[in-house]
Amino acid sequence: DAGVIQSPRHEVTEMGQEVTLRCKPISGHNSLFWYRQTMMRGLELLIYFNNNVPIDDSGMPEDRFSAKMPNASFSTLKIQPSEPRDSAVYFCASSSFVGYTFGSGTRLTVV
Amino acid sequence: TQLLEQSPQFLSIQEGENLTVYCNSSSVFSSLQWYRQEPGEGPVLLVTVVTGGEVKKLKRLTFQFGDARKDSSLHITAAQTGDTGLYLCAGERSNYQLIWGAGTKLIIKP
Numbered sequence: 001d002a003g004v005i006q007s008p009r010h011e012v013t014e015m016g017q018e019v020t021l022r023c024k025p026i027s028g029h030n031s032l033f034w035y036r037q038t039m040m041r042g043l044e045l046l047i048y049f050n051n052n053v054p055i056d057d058s059g060m061p062e063d064r065f066s067a068k069m070p071n072a073s074f075s076t077l078k079i080q081p082s083e084p085r086d087s088a089v090y091f092c093a094s095s096s097f098v099g100y101t102f103g104s105g106t107r108l109t110v111v
Numbered sequence: 112t113q114l115l116e117q118s119p120q121f122l123s124i125q126e127g128e129n130l131t132v133y134c135n136s137s138s139v140f141s142s143l144q145w146y147r148q149e150p151g152e153g154p155v156l157l158v159t160v161v162t163g164g165e166v167k168k169l170k171r172l173t174f175q176f177g178d179a180r181k182d183s184s185l186h187i188t189a190a191q192t193g194d195t196g197l198y199l200c201a202g203e204r205s206n207y208q209l210i211w212g213a214g215t216k217l218i219i220k221p
Contacts, residue, residue, distance in 0.1 A: 004153075031207060033207075042211060042212075042213050042214060043154075043199070043211045045208075045209070048207050050207070055207070056207070056208075091153050091154075093153070095207075098142065098144075098159050099144055099156040099159050100144075100154075100156065100209075101156070102153025102154050102155070103153050104151070104152050104153055105151075105152070105153050
């Protein structure tokens with residue numbers, strides 16, 4: 001298995017632009033998580049999907065953030081419009097029972 | 112707010128030395144997970160401890176879960192440069208909710 005695949009690895013965008021981050025979880029994993037990591041705040045859970053259904057989106061910072069999981073093999077996290085304070089590393093992780101498998105992350109820089 | 116306090120935040124030691132990282136909380140967890148993260152990559156699961164008092168060994172790494180399932184420790188014996196990384200503990204409260212420690216940045220000098 002190739003693990004959790006995220007794209008792009010790096011994204012630099014201007015303030016106000018739309019950003020879409022993509023994730024392909026491990027086949028057979030029924031839970032998917034989007035996290036954000038910064039030096040100041042560490043790892044923060046943004047949203048959790050179970051069997052493609054959003055279960056907990058209480059960590060989504062504001063309405064500018066949205067996430068979808070149209071099928072078991074794909075999820076997106078969208079930021080529109082992006083702001084400099086959104087700059088961080090965004091991780092997708094999937095899980096089937098115990099323990100998470102993380103992707104390599106997307107380093108987002110909003111200038 | 113549930114907190115999982117991890118210490119030390121930063122540790123720089125010579126190769127061959129021993130070290131211990133701690134995670135402490137006032138909350139009870141159903142399990143405690145330890146991850147290692149290298150620069151530019153996501154965290155990688157090292158071990159999960161479930162039972163109070165449980166000890167698990169992974170080569171030179173020894174993980175212990177407190178009897179009350181509120182705390183955990185990671186001990187590395189004879190550290191090697193390849194052990195360098197960010198070590199994260201995470202306590203599980205529900206079937207998906209993890210409470211993360213802030214991490215311990217470990218540097219092993221040759």
